[in-house]
Amino acid sequence: MNVLWLQSGGCGGCSMSLLCADTDDFHGQLRDAGIDLLWHPSLSLDSGSEVTALLGRILDGDLPLDALCVEGSLLRGPNGTGRFHVMAGTGLPMIEWVRKLAAKARHVIAIGSCAAWGGVTAGGDNPTDACGLQYEDDVRGGLLGSDFRAAGGLPVINIAGCPTHPSWVLDTLMALAADGFTETDLDTLGRPRFYADQLVHHGCTRNEYYEFKASAEKPSDLGCMMENMGCKGTQAHADCNTRPWNGEGSCTRGGYACISCTEPGFQEPGHPFHATPKLAGIPIGLPTDMPKAWFVALASLSKSATPKRVKVNAVSDHVVVPPVARRTRLK
Amino acid sequence: MTRLLVGPFNRVEGDLEVTLDVADGRVASAHVNAPMYRGFEQILRGREPHDALVYVPRICGICSVSQSVAAARALADLGGITMPANGQHVTNVILATENLADHLTHFYLFFMPDFVRPVYASRPWHAEAVRRFTPQTGEQVRAAIAARQRWFTLLGTLAGKWPHTQSIDPGGSTRAIDAAERVRLLARVREFRRFLETHTYAAPLEQVAALDSEAALDAWHHSAPLADPLNGDLRFFLTVARDAALATLGAGPGRFLSYGAYPQPEGGTALGAGVWHAGALSPLDPAAIREDATHAWLSDAGGPQHPRSGVTLPEPDKPGAYTWNKAPRLAGAVVETGAIARQLASGHPLITDLVGRYGGTVYTRVVARLLELARVVLMMEDWLRAVRPGEPFCTPGRLPDEGSGAGLGEAARGSLGHWISVRDGRIANYQIVAPTTWNFSPRDAAGRPGALESALEGAPVRDGETTPVAVQHIVRSFDPCMVCTVH
Numbered sequence: 015m016n017v018l019w020l021q022s023g024g025c026g027g028c029s030m031s032l033l034c035a036d037t038d039d040f041h042g043q044l045r046d047a048g049i050d051l052l053w054h055p056s057l058s059l060d061s062g063s064e065v066t067a068l069l070g071r072i073l074d075g076d077l078p079l080d081a082l083c084v085e086g087s088l089l090r091g092p093n094g095t096g097r098f099h100v101m102a103g104t105g106l107p108m109i110e111w112v113r114k115l116a117a118k119a120r121h122v123i124a125i126g127s128c129a130a131w132g133g134v135t136a137g138g139d140n141p142t143d144a145c146g147l148q149y150e151d152d153v154r155g156g157l158l159g160s161d162f163r164a165a166g167g168l169p170v171i172n173i174a175g176c177p178t179h180p181s182w183v184l185d186t187l188m189a190l191a192a193d194g195f196t197e198t199d200l201d202t203l204g205r206p207r208f209y210a211d212q213l214v215h216h217g218c219t220r221n222e223y224y225e226f227k228a229s230a231e232k233p234s235d236l237g238c239m240m241e242n243m244g245c246k247g248t249q250a251h252a253d254c255n256t257r258p259w260n261g262e263g264s265c266t267r268g269g270y271a272c273i274s275c276t277e278p279g280f281q282e283p284g285h286p287f288h289a290t291p292k293l294a295g296i297p298i299g300l301p302t303d304m305p306k307a308w309f310v311a312l313a314s315l316s317k318s319a320t321p322k323r324v325k326v327n328a329v330s331d332h333v334v335v336p337p338v339a340r341r342t343r344l345k
Numbered sequence: 346m347t348r349l350l351v352g353p354f355n356r357v358e359g360d361l362e363v364t365l366d367v368a369d370g371r372v373a374s375a376h377v378n379a380p381m382y383r384g385f386e387q388i389l390r391g392r393e394p395h396d397a398l399v400y401v402p403r404i405c406g407i408c409s410v411s412q413s414v415a416a417a418r419a420l421a422d423l424g425g426i427t428m429p430a431n432g433q434h435v436t437n438v439i440l441a442t443e444n445l446a447d448h449l450t451h452f453y454l455f456f457m458p459d460f461v462r463p464v465y466a467s468r469p470w471h472a473e474a475v476r477r478f479t480p481q482t483g484e485q486v487r488a489a490i491a492a493r494q495r496w497f498t499l500l501g502t503l504a505g506k507w508p509h510t511q512s513i514d515p516g517g518s519t520r521a522i523d524a525a526e527r528v529r530l531l532a533r534v535r536e537f538r539r540f541l542e543t544h545t546y547a548a549p550l551e552q553v554a555a556l557d558s559e560a561a562l563d564a565w566h567h568s569a570p571l572a573d574p575l576n577g578d579l580r581f582f583l584t585v586a587r588d589a590a591l592a593t594l595g596a597g598p599g600r601f602l603s604y605g606a607y608p609q610p611e612g613g614t615a616l617g618a619g620v621w622h623a624g625a626l627s628p629l630d631p632a633a634i635r636e637d638a639t640h641a642w643l644s645d646a647g648g649p650q651h652p653r654s655g656v657t658l659p660e661p662d663k664p665g666a667y668t669w670n671k672a673p674r675l676a677g678a679v680v681e682t683g684a685i686a687r688q689l690a691s692g693h694p695l696i697t698d699l700v701g702r703y704g705g706t707v708y709t710r711v712v713a714r715l716l717e718l719a720r721v722v723l724m725m726e727d728w729l730r731a732v733r734p735g736e737p738f739c740t741p742g743r744l745p746d747e748g749s750g751a752g753l754g755e756a757a758r759g760s761l762g763h764w765i766s767v768r769d770g771r772i773a774n775y776q777i778v779a780p781t782t783w784n785f786s787p788r789d790a791a792g793r794p795g796a797l798e799s800a801l802e803g804a805p806v807r808d809g810e811t812t813p814v815a816v817q818h819i820v821r822s823f824d825p826c827m828v829c830t831v832h
Contacts, residue, residue, distance in 0.1 A: 233741055
């Protein structure tokens, strides 16, 4: 499977994240899966005219393009000209390159939330008129239009995340290379369901604190970060706590809130990222699929039942009260 | 005179275009274009100050932590917040993990692959270069990616993930580590040390850090182990550098800037601060920084500005402009920044000797980076040992509704500064001057070229070359990060 990787209005962090894939032979794993990286901005020898020649062969139909991976948002400004990113050495705006190459590709893949929805680059008043390949925040359209389908029949595959997880990308590419990926594998926002059908909450190491609503109050506290610290793990679609990052990590394990970076529009939540917005003391964002009345009832019940150990540890940066160890022959 | 438009320039972070005027087989003049603008400084205005910690790491996927640390320092300065010793040590370890990974990535993935090009096919070391450094298949390229992957598991534990952590707070680190975790982290550092001592240096790190002159480096190059000048990737580089005359290629402006790296709880920084010029180090004066937007597609109303009061406003049709990058100057002078500047400011005898002989060139930049890689691993071991489990890692502090702050520090590529001002609890202005903003700056109002622009002058261009290999060596020797440059 021939893969071309281009970067535009982003930070390159999804590529850097990809290189952290959990394998002792990154390029060997790609090759063994039948994936041929035609060109990648960080990983290829070809530079300058060698690259423009390669792009020319793809556009002329001399070189089949199986997957076009785009990292970074698409910069349509100023005034629709795309001049906020003219691809070096070509005089042509990157949005024009992406439009032309997408028309040749069997699959088009948005690598990360910028390429999927616009992401952080579309924050504030969006000075560059940034958008995703097929979405602008949660509205279908984007650069390629809501009806776009690549030659292989699929809409843009949105491997959203900021950055995206290395194995979300590799699992998608390897499934595509094995012809084992169909439209039913995408959720309603075009994200691969193997990770988007999960919630960040699943496997969170702070679950006991969540159960008792024993909440962190300041950075480095061990407690649940939903009530005060802005955590959206109970709403955000991703498997970050069952498929950890860089060995044993995740945002919540690192001591900070999930900001739901796989969701469209996450960059403008309408409140400071590090503080939970509340109405009458109740967080506005409730756990996905949970009725508010039940949440309020369960929260007040569990708060009143919180063991001292959980209450104390929740506002400490290390375990102050360990679980009692007097029992034997646990039932 | 012929004109070459070179790009897309890969194996740099982000997109880069270089225009070369060539005469008599040499570059007569160069213009450097950072061809992408995103507008972070515009996006940050009007936000709650703490939100900067979510936004700024996303300026750059390769210097993400450096951006976070600079922002956290600017916020700490704004709020008068100091972090406890544990927070300082962990923040330093997190930043060093990224900086050293960047040095490793630069050497193995970005810089060395150019020596496998057919233009060098006649050289005695070429076959070995192909075996080691061919992208995607080279033995050392693959080994370095694997070592890097393991290395970044330090940040899975300490920072949740890399890139784009939010564990770095003005008051310290949000992730306390216990005694058992510290033991495990030290084991991970030793694992990386083993990679470096086997593959990169074929020698103990202490031996590399102790090299104190070009004579000592030459003796080491041709000495043990195995008396093989190709043994280890640094010796291999030294062999190539000698043959390809890299010591005289790509001379920079000769004035080097370091803000100082890795502040210590007892005061001072582990790597020095200052401006090194003509063999002498003078103190840093951040008040003397100005950004000149004369040749940028940005408003230059009011002339060159200190970043405290700087403005970033696109003017895409501005006549005479050729890049999105501004031209920072220090007391009016062009400076170079990076590992070489930090090692000079720290008075390291090897780099002082090499720069005294050659100046800042392709050779001295790469040696400085590899020296720093060895030195900082040793420091990280000390910092981890200095962590006191059970004591605080983070001291929360409140940010005022009015005020200003500056956060200066060192990314892998050099000096990085953030300047914030806050009115009514919102960001009124936010300015960022990144390492490659300095190194790849365009001409200023006086017409003086930036550091890379002047380093490219005189570079050889072979017959028929459209993307001259010497130009590629010079450009990549700075380890540019274009997404930071303009942001």
